[in-house]
Amino acid sequence: MADIILHHYAASPFSEKVRLLLGHKKLAWKSVIIPSVMPKPDLVALTGGYRRTPVLQVGADVYCDTALIADVLEHLQPEPTLYPEPEKGLARIVAQWADSTLFWAAMAWNLQPKGAAELFASLPAEAAKAFGEDRGKMTAGNMARIKPADAAAAYKNYLRRLSDMLDDRSHLLGEVPCIADFAAYHPLWYTSRVNAVKSILQLTPAVVDWMDRIKAIGHGSFEKIASADALAIAKAAAPKTLLTDSTFQDDHGIPLGSAVTIRAESFGLEETAGTLVAATRTHFTLAREDERAGSLHVHFPRTGYVLKAADAG
CATH class of the missing domain: 3.40.30.110 (Glutaredoxin)
Known part of the structure; x- marks a missing residue:
């Protein structure tokens, strides 16, 4: 191959x-x-x-x-499969929600003014401006933007729901990771990289522990x-x-x-x-x-x- x-x-x-x-x-x-x-x-x-x-x-x-x-x-x-039976349909549905609804709430939270200031602090002003303009062109006015205040409430609710899913299991749908875990992890990973906004994750310790387990998988060779x-x-x-x-x-x-x-x-x-x-x-x-x-x-x-x-x- x-x-x-x-x-x-x-x-x-x-x-x-x-x-x-x-x-x-x-x-x-x-x-x-x-x-x-x-x-x-x-x-x-x-x-x-x-x-x-x-x-x-x-x-x-x-x-x-x-x-x-x-x-x-x-x-x-x-x-190991990403789509375990009998939950493969549920795994795909949770993944689709995480890649869209959860992702956009997380990114609105991550890129609020204090988060954006940290992310772009080491870059020239024109680079930060170019990034904003580039992402604006990707939507072309075709997608509603979530306000940071609204994102805060939504993101906290979503984190609590993920925490509820981890009450009696090590991963979102069972004892091993599936596509739902990887899709839900990556927006939270981005939050964890931004000191100005990452404290929101501490509201749900079970989610933080789960993130550690996913991170430990690594990127392979x-x-x-x-x-x-x-x-x-x-x-x-x-x-x-x-x-x-x-x-x-x-x-x-x-x-x-x-x-x-x-x-x-x-x-x-x-x-x-x-x-x-x-x-x-x-x-x-x-x-x-x-x-x-x-x-x-x-x-x-x-x-x-x-x-x-x-x-x-």
């Missing part, structure tokens, strides 16, 4: 989620550090437009969104490579998906082989254009060409993404 390559940066919370998944699965991987803000020319050469962090690459296959990346890692290394090397690996390879479901599910009236675009529903609205080569119950796949990266297949989860015919406007 081709090398597993993670395109990420250190402070990205969703990247921390995947780094821990790789450690949990004991998979060796290659690390490509990407910019935290646009432009990201080498990443976009692989994705065709998608710019959210992280992105997983295996040869000429590019997997977008951590929900889909988790499925890929599960296919690569089924044990990895080595750094340059983004140019990752592009060369893609160009030398042929697409060969690691996703096992292949049955065509047509909910759009768009046949395979059509020119299409795909983008996220609400955050990171840049489109990827290509030829639709898979539309299953779980994912979409687009074939595209890039001068530097060659022939690629770019994969997206079906949930949370918008598919359109290229001529739909």
Whole structure:
């Protein structure tokens, strides 16, 4: 099998989620550090437009969104499973809540003025401004922002609910971690890194203890490579998906082989254009060409993404 390559940066919370998944699965991987803000020319050469962090690459296959990346890692290394029976449906639902509702409440709390001041204290003023402008462009006015005061109440409630789930078990749904744990951990991990706001976690000691257990999993074995090397690996390879479901599910009236675009529903609205080569119950796949990266297949989860015919406007 081709090398597993993670395109990420250190402070990205969703990247921390995947780094821990790789450690949990004991998979060796290659690390490509990407910019935290646009432009990201080498990443976009692989994705065709998608710019959210992280992105997983295996040869000429590019997997977008951590929900889909988790499925890929599960296919690569089924044990220990991220989706234990009989709670696998519940695990996915809790993970989706954590990656959205919990995440945005946590980030509104984390990036309140005193938190933002600490995070950007060591950076030039123009860098902090560029980060804010970049994240503003990712929503394009399409998503409501939570006020810090509202976020405080919501975040405290969510932490208490997580604590309740840990009353009689070591992890959220049992005695071993599952996808729900990794999804709930990464927004709290970001909070734990900011001295000005991290005291909120002390309200729920059981959550802090659980975080220590997740952190101890670590990131596994990895080595750094340059983004140019990752592009060369893609160009030398042929697409060969690691996703096992292949049955065509047509909910759009768009046949395979059509020119299409795909983008996220609400955050990171840049489109990827290509030829639709898979539309299953779980994912979409687009074939595209890039001068530097060659022939690629770019994969997206079906949930949370918008598919359109290229001529739909």
